[in-house]
Amino acid sequence: MLLKFGRLMGVGFVGVALASSAWAQENAKTEGTNVTTNVTSMKVGGEFAGGLLYNDNGLYKSTGVTPDKATTLGLDTANIKLTGNLNADTEYAFRFNLLNPNPTPLDYGYGTHWFSKMFGFSVGKMKVLQGGWDNLDSGYIEETHGTVGIYAANLPIAQYTPMIAVHANLAGRISLQIFNDNTPTSMTQASYNKTKHPSFALGWLGDFGPIKPEVDLGTYDNQKSRWYDVSVKTNMAGLIASLGYWRNDRAWQGTNSSGKAVDNTDSASAISLTAGYEVKNVVTPWVYFSTYDNKQDGTNAKGNTMASMPAQSGTCAAGMAQVGASCNAASWTDNGMIWGIGADLLTFGNNWTPFISYISTSGKFLKNANDVAGATETRTDNTVKLGVHAEI
DSSP states (O other): OEEEEOOOOTTOOTTTOGGGSHHHHHTHHHHTOOOOOSSOEEEEEEEEEEEEEEEOOGGGOBTTBOOOOEEEEEEEEEEEEEEEEEETTEEEEEEEESSOOSSOSEEEEEEEEESSSSEEEEEEEEEOSOSHHHHHTOOHHHHHHTOOOGGGGGOSSOSEEEEEEEEEOSSEEEEEEEEEOOOTTTOSSOSSOOSOOEEEEEEEEEOBTTEEEEEEEEEETTTTEEEEEEEEEEEETTEEEEEEEEEEEEEEEEEOTTSOEEEEEEEEEEEEEEEEEOBTTTEEEEEEEEEEEEEOSSOOOOSBEEEEEEOBTTBOOTTOEEETTEEEEEEOSSEEEEEEEEEEEOTTOTTOEEEEEEEEEEEEEESSTTOTTSOEEEEEEEEEEEEEEEEO
């Protein structure tokens, strides 16, 4: 068995860093980088990211409450990856998360067999076709930069999900993914489905040289609910950019004042934009912008709420802020916006990329979480991060 270490794919750009994204790894044929051999092979690699983060915790500021600003050192990513070929027609890929192994350390793991250069199928835990290029190309670099849209916390299906998928390479790739439908016990976005059975997503990832369009359609909850994406990205002459629109129409059943069942539909949408320019072997400055809006049916809610729980042993879990003796976290059920700027420094070689990022996150929040029709206020959270990401 041939054992070799993968080299860093050091583009260092948020959102559309193709080689560093999980989707690019799982769908290398679409990017034109898949290589098969006539012998069994394996690549062992890893991903690392971390840095110094300053956060003003502005989302948690409310009447009479001013949270402390925080400056922390953190390790964001420590992953191990295995990729290779069982034979000339069968490839595999696994990624193990060493920092967050619960409920399982396996982020993704799958095998793909190609009957020909045009047709193939995959079995395993893979990224679902949802959220457009912004989500499909998002990986550990975007997570450590902080450039993950609010919509990503409201995707209807878990980002990595066990499935069976069939592929056809036609002007890019057409994929049909079949996975378990949502149930009330597995996901909150389920109202009509009561049993375990499959659902599906269908997507086309186009490839016209530097221009790559993308269209997805998925359904869940007994086909009562659905999402779709339309996006495009490009990588040419140093310019790296993407623009996409995502929409999720979630049907749910409620009751009216007389107790009669009523059908409702919440319509969530997001627009995401990334853009950057690589000065070869020097620096990649970038910008990111993403909006999220959820028009709820059957409720007058006009803002997000803040979840709160007592701090355990005086500390709070990742993604939560400590306010007094409580740990608070935003519940993005209504609206929100993220924008950011930054730069990745490419002068340290292909396996070490320092960066700086500034991220602003804002949204309307209910002043009283129990009053869904009550007054709202806009809260804004600002972060500055000095860090590094690397892949071997």
